[in-house]
Amino acid sequence: MANPQNGIFALGTASHAYLEFDARDGAGEELVGAVAALREPRTTMGGVNLVAGFRPELWRAVAPGHCPAGVSGFAEAVTGVDGYAMPATQHDAVLWLSGSAYDVVFDAARGAIAALSGIAAVAAETSSWPYRHDRDLTGFIDGTENPSLVDAPDIALVPEPGAGAGGTVLLLQRWVHDAAAWEALPVDTQERVMGRTKPDSVELADRPDESHAGSTDQDRFGHIFRRNMPYGTVTDHGTVFVGFSAEQGRLSAMLDSMAGLTTGVRDALTYYTRPVSGAYYFVPSIEALRERSAGGSIASSALASSSREETRSLA
Numbered sequence: 001m002a003n004p005q006n007g008i009f010a011l012g013t014a015s016h017a018y019l020e021f022d023a024r025d026g027a028g029e030e031l032v033g034a035v036a037a038l039r040e041p042r043t044t045m046g047g048v049n050l051v052a053g054f055r056p057e058l059w060r061a062v063a064p065g066h067c068p069a070g071v072s073g074f075a076e077a078v079t080g081v082d083g084y085a086m087p088a089t090q091h092d093a094v095l096w097l098s099g100s101a102y103d104v105v106f107d108a109a110r111g112a113i114a115a116l117s118g119i120a121a122v123a124a125e126t127s128s129w130p131y132r133h134d135r136d137l138t139g140f141i142d143g144t145e146n147p148s149l150v151d152a153p154d155i156a157l158v159p160e161p162g163a164g165a166g167g168t169v170l171l172l173q174r175w176v177h178d179a180a181a182w183e184a185l186p187v188d189t190q191e192r193v194m195g196r197t198k199p200d201s202v203e204l205a206d207r208p209d210e211s212h213a214g215s216t217d218q219d220r221f222g223h224i225f226r227r228n229m230p231y232g233t234v235t236d237h238g239t240v241f242v243g244f245s246a247e248q249g250r251l252s253a254m255l256d257s258m259a260g261l262t263t264g265v266r267d268a269l270t271y272y273t274r275p276v277s278g279a280y281y282f283v284p285s286i287e288a289l290r291e292r293s294a295g296g297s298i299a300s301s302a303l304a305s306s307s308r309e310e311t312r313s314l315a
């Protein structure tokens with residue numbers, strides 16, 4: 001049986017970093033091997049979850065038979081009605097690190113970048129943190145319609161015995177909020193935009209079809225597992241959308257719907273927040289990843305040193 005990368009399901013972590021990498025010319029295969037060789041710091045306390053994914057075409061070229069047919073990168077912008085566009089900013093690999101505090105995430109991220117230097121460059125970096133326990137920066141509770149951890153693997157993971165079993169398709173998008181426009185709305189208008197109540201996330205009895213929850217309705221498009229996080233500074237912030245699915249089609253159908261391609265009407269939320277990045281990654285099973293691991297001792301030594309530092313600071 002193929003096991004998923006554990007960090008996908010590690011809830012409750014207060015600090016996150018998303019690093020996207022581009023391989024240097026011709027170094028795609030080497031990058032996969034080096035990423036596969038990365039190891040999180042070994043500790044029973046203060047650990048870091050490390051989740052690695054790859055541009056689907058790159059992973060398929062390196063690991064044929066370990067990628068579901070048809071999964072592809074975010075090659076073109078999703079162009080919706082009124083010239084609305086969700087940009088494509090695909091890179092070769094992603095690392096998602098999460099932990100209890102930013103110091104451990106920071107050290108592990110720096111170790112990973114050092115281990116990959118010479119093979120790949122960081123193309124994008126975002127760090128994120130929870131806001132008021134379970135709210136995104138719209139002030140609404142985010143994740144209400146997520147599956148529980150008991151059900152999430154069935155929704156997020158490619159089932160046995162298919163190619164890529166135990167892996168998952170990740171959609172990573174950074175959305176910048178227009179906080180001034182959003183906060184100028186009365187709360188009942190915000191609730192109609194979202195389709196749920198603000199204090200306690202109850203679905204509106206007369207939920208508008210163009211509300212965000214209406215235009216991503218999982219009864220229509222299939223279920224996904226979201227790990228969204230707030231990111232940014234006081235003056236420039238938003239949401240990192242982090243969505244996992246066993247099938248890419250569920251995620252892309254939701255984006256099409258949000259852009260207005262399904263009904264001709266855009267998701268009401270898209271008037272208050274705008275995507276500035278978009279990439280799909282295939283996040284393989286632990287076993288498929290381990291098989292591709294190259295020179296583990298070199299790649300892991302940089303992370304091991306941050307682990308030693310951490311152990312010292314805990315002592």
Ligand code: HEM
Nearest residue numbers: 136140141142143144145175213216217218239241254273
């Ligand atoms: C700025 C970006 C986004 C924000 C702030 C946001 C926020 C929210 C909130 C507050 C909810 C309602 C509570 C819940 O069920 O979690 C929700 C629901 C949902 N969102 Fe988003 N979201 C964003 C982008 C997206 C994107 C890009 C997708 C899909 C590709 C998506 C998929 C969903 C789904 C599937 C639901 C549940 C719908 C249902 O009721 O079945 N969201 N989102």
